[in-house]
Amino acid sequence: MRKLNWGCGPCTASGWINADLKDIAGVDLRCDIRTGLPFDAGSIDCIASIHMLQDLPYEDLAPALGELRRVLKPGGVLRIAVPDLDKALQAYLAGDPTYFYVPDSDARSIGAKLITQITWYGSVRTPFTFDFLHESLTNACFHAIERCDYGLTRSSYPDLPSLDNRARESLFVEAAR
Numbered sequence: 001m002r003k004l005n006w007g008c009g010p011c012t013a014s015g016w017i018n019a020d021l022k023d024i025a026g027v028d029l030r031c032d033i034r035t036g037l038p039f040d041a042g043s044i045d046c047i048a049s050i051h052m053l054q055d056l057p058y059e060d061l062a063p064a065l066g067e068l069r070r071v072l073k074p075g076g077v078l079r080i081a082v083p084d085l086d087k088a089l090q091a092y093l094a095g096d097p098t099y100f101y102v103p104d105s106d107a108r109s110i111g112a113k114l115i116t117q118i119t120w121y122g123s124v125r126t127p128f129t130f131d132f133l134h135e136s137l138t139n140a141c142f143h144a145i146e147r148c149d150y151g152l153t154r155s156s157y158p159d160l161p162s163l164d165n166r167a168r169e170s171l172f173v174e175a176a177r
Contacts, residue, residue, distance in 0.1 A: 001045045001046075002017065002043060002044050002045050003015065003016045003017065003044070003045060003046050003047075003048070003157075003159060004016065004017045004019060004037075004039075004044045004046070004047045004048070004071070005017065005018045005019065005047075005048050005050075005163060006019050006033070006037075006047055006048070006049045006052060006068065007019070007020055007021075007033075007049050007050070007051075007052025007053075007055075008020050008026075008027065008050075008163075009022070009024065009051075009052075010024055010025070010026070011050065011163065011165065012024075012025075012026030012027060012028075013162065013163055015159070016048070016163075017029060017044075019031055019037070033056075033064045033067050033068070034056075034060055034063065034064065036067060037067055037068075037070075037071050039071040040071075041070050041071065042070075042071070042072065042073045042074060042076075043071060043073065044071045044072050044073065044076060045072075045073055045076050045157070046072075046076055046077045046078070046079070046155070046157040046159070046160055047068055047071075047072060047076070047077075047078045047079070048079045048160055048163045049068070049078070049079070049080050049081070050079075050080075050081040050163050050164065050165060051081055051082065051083070051165070051166065051170070053080055053082050053126070053128070054082045054083055054124045054125065054126055054127065054128060055123060055124060055125060056125060056126060057125045057126065058125070058126050061126060061136055062136070062139060062140060065136060065137060065139075065140035065142070066140050066141075068140075069140055069141060069142060069177050072177040073177065074177055075176060075177065076176065076177045077153075077155040077156075077157050077160065077174055077175070077176050077177075078137075078142065078174065078175050078176075078177070079148070079153070079155075079160040079161070079163075079172065079173070079174045080133065080137075080172070080173050080174075080175075081164060081165075081166070081170045081171065081172050081173075082128040082133065082170065082171050083117070083118065083120070083124065083127065083128065083166075083169055083170065083171070084128070084129075084130075084169060084170055084171035085118060085127045085128055085129045086129050086130060086171070087099070087168075087169060087171070088100075088114055088117060088118055088169070089114070091114075092110055092111070092113075092114045095110060096110075097110050097113055099168075099169075100113035100114065100116075100117045101117060101169070102116045102117050106121075117169075128171060129171075130147055130171055130173070133171065133173055134173070137173070137175045141177075142175035142176060142177060143175070143176055144174075144175060144176040145173060145174070145175040146173065146174055146175075147171070147172065147173055148161070148172040148173060148174050149172065150164050150167035150170070150172060151164050151167075153174065154174055155174055155176070160174065
């Protein structure tokens, strides 16, 4: 089974093809999805992308999702985790500053904490809600798009949630090719 950990950063995993743009210890493949992944079409069984998609500019989302779909085998599954804008907005509207990881030294008001966390100090280029991610995946011709709980999969690939992290702030979604 070929499993791709796309945009792995320092979170590499044994048994996965760990791919990232950066040259980091443990990365097996250094590549930029915007210029294509060096895999044949339909050659990957499952893909995990944990906290990577939000770092792409909006105009690169559709091509990136299309490229991920291209390399997946028919019936293959993509698992995505991104910061959940819905959860952050709920915490903001509830007046709950404890939800946010941003220290008071960086942002004191709850509104400043919301913006700082959602943009993560400027690294996040595209925030996600479930319906926006669902629509983006649908437009890229994925199907069986479902929200998942942290650490649990709805697919036949039990290893997919093994790369999950940041349970409190993340939206986990799986989609099939």
